[in-house]
Amino acid sequence: MVSTYCNRFYSSKPELAARRIEAIGYQVGHQLSERYTMERPRFSDHLEAIKFICKDFWSELFKKQIDNLKTNHRGTFVLQDNRFRWLTRMSVEPTSGNTDASQADSSTSAADNKALPATSMHLYFPCGIIRGALTNLGIPCAVSADMSNLPACSFVIRIKA
Amino acid sequence: MIVCVAVVGHQNNPLYLQSFTDADDALKLHHIVHCSLDVIDERVNNPKKTGPTLNEAFLGLLYPSENYKAYGYLTNTKVKFIFVTTDLDVKDADVRNFFKRFHSAYVDAVSNPFHVPGKKITSKTFAERALSIFLFPFLGVGMVEPEVLNSYHETLNWKKPWCPFV
Numbered sequence: 001m002v003s004t005y006c007n008r009f010y011s012s013k014p015e016l017a018a019r020r021i022e023a024i025g026y027q028v029g030h031q032l033s034e035r036y037t038m039e040r041p042r043f044s045d046h047l048e049a050i051k052f053i054c055k056d057f058w059s060e061l062f063k064k065q066i067d068n069l070k071t072n073h074r075g076t077f078v079l080q081d082n083r084f085r086w087l088t089r090m091s092v093e094p095t096s097g098n099t100d101a102s103q104a105d106s107s108t109s110a111a112d113n114k115a116l117p118a119t120s121m122h123l124y125f126p127c128g129i130i131r132g133a134l135t136n137l138g139i140p141c142a143v144s145a146d147m148s149n150l151p152a153c154s155f156v157i158r159i160k161a
Numbered sequence: 162m163i164v165c166v167a168v169v170g171h172q173n174n175p176l177y178l179q180s181f182t183d184a185d186d187a188l189k190l191h192h193i194v195h196c197s198l199d200v201i202d203e204r205v206n207n208p209k210k211t212g213p214t215l216n217e218a219f220l221g222l223l224y225p226s227e228n229y230k231a232y233g234y235l236t237n238t239k240v241k242f243i244f245v246t247t248d249l250d251v252k253d254a255d256v257r258n259f260f261k262r263f264h265s266a267y268v269d270a271v272s273n274p275f276h277v278p279g280k281k282i283t284s285k286t287f288a289e290r291a292l293s294i295f296l297f298p299f300l301g302v303g304m305v306e307p308e309v310l311n312s313y314h315e316t317l318n319w320k321k322p323w324c325p326f327v
Contacts, residue, residue, distance in 0.1 A: 031272045037237035038264055041217050136238045136278075138171065 001125075014117065018124045025128020026135070033133035036060055046159060049137045050077050057133060075159040079130075080152065086122055087151040119147060130155055163246045163259075163295050164229070165190040168267060170279055171239035173198055177282045181295050190229075194243050197223045197231040201241055204233075218264075219257050234260040240267070259294065266290040 001021075036057055043049040054066035058081075068080035123145035131143045140160045147153040168177040180190045200223040220233035223243070230249065234242040242263055244256075270276065270287035 027274070030278055034236075034238055034271055035268050038268060040237060042235065042237055138239050 014121070018121065021121065021124040022128040022131075025125040026132035027128075028125075029129035029132025029134075030136045031132075032060075032129070033057070033136045037137070043137065046075075046139055047071070049134065049139055050079075050157065052137075053130060053133060054079060061129070077157040077159075078154055079157065080154040082152045084126075084151055084153045086126070087119065087147065087153060119150070120145070123147060123153060127155060130157065134159075162248060163244055165194060165243075165245040166263070166291060166295065167194045167241075167243045168282065169194075169198060169241040169243065172279075174279065175281070176240070176279075177287070177291070179288070179291060181292075190245055193224065193226070193229060193231055193245050197233055197243050198241065200224055200231075201233050201235060201243075205235060219260060221253065232256050232260075234264070236264065242267070262294050263291070266294065 001024075037052070040052070040056075043052065050069070050071075054069050058064065058066050062081075062085045064081075064083070064085070066079045067082045068078075070078040070080070127143040127145050131141060134141050134143075134157070142158045142160065144156050144158075145153055146156060162181075164182050165180040166177075167175065167179075170176050178191065178194070180187045182190070201220060204220055204223075218234055218236055220235055222230060223233045224231040229245050229247060230251065231243060231245045232251075236242075242260055244259070244263075266287055267282075269290075270282050270284045271278065273284060276282065276284065
């Protein structure tokens with residue numbers, strides 16, 4: 001889906017593709033949160049809702065829980081997943097059988113340049129899912145993703161006051 | 162007998178409102194639903210500190226009047242379900258069960274990709290499920306006469322008669 005949007009529909013405008021993918025994620029999160037919170041008592045505060053996202057929601061989606069949750073108690077939460085399922089199959093180091101060092105270097109950097117945006121594209125969808133789920137639970141927020149060391153990635157949630 | 166069910170969104174916008182009476186007392190029922198919204202707000206904003214009912218979705222009896230009883234249910238996503246009944250001795254467990262079934266019908270309806278969040282639910286399937294829950298509110302207790310059923314088909318403007326057990 002991500003590649004279809006990036007390469008076919010919006011090949012010239014990556015920002016537009018990202019927005020579109022995020023919007024699809026938003027809708028998915030919105031609907032899933034309705035379904036998965038059916039059996040639960042209501043959440044009393046933000047932290048409880050975020051904990052729900054980390055534990056139950058994440059294990060429904062990715063069959064594992066979020067590994068680390070950090071917060072500054074002022075509306076910013078960092079959710080860290082050490083082995084994000086959709087990134088485990090991403091190749092970080094492109095294999096190169098070329099002996100020529102300079103050529104290998106250039107091809108590596110070129111592949112890196114290509115791979116990084118492609119990987120970040122794949123994170124817009126989960127960002128949208130988190131944003132949709134939290135918005136549906138009554139917490140408007142902004143979500144961004146960070147992938148400094150693959151396949152670990154972290155999602156930063158900033159709650160709008 | 163259940164006379165009215167309502168689904169109200171998180172900004173108190175009506176998402177689905179259906180009354181099941183032939184008489185023209187729809188306005189009165191809508192008024193009751195409207196009043197119970199205030200009661201729900203009150204319950205949620207000053208919760209009683211007693212017992213395990215804290216933060217439960219089922220809100221219990223909201224608004225007893227001479228002829229009607231209104232029950233409420235508030236989901237995690239701040240969507241309210243209200244139903245008004247003329248039965249004056251209803252068991253809490255039955256009402257819970259009713260709301261649970263209604264909630265799953267609602268979840269299925271909003272999971273439709275063509276449903277716009279915050280807009281009225283126009284799904285025919287949802288209307289049918291609401292009707293079937295209304296006809297058999299407490300899991301099959303009490304059958305309904307075919308004439309009664311047919312009159313509802315007319316009010317709901319369905320071309321093809323639909324009945325689970327005929």
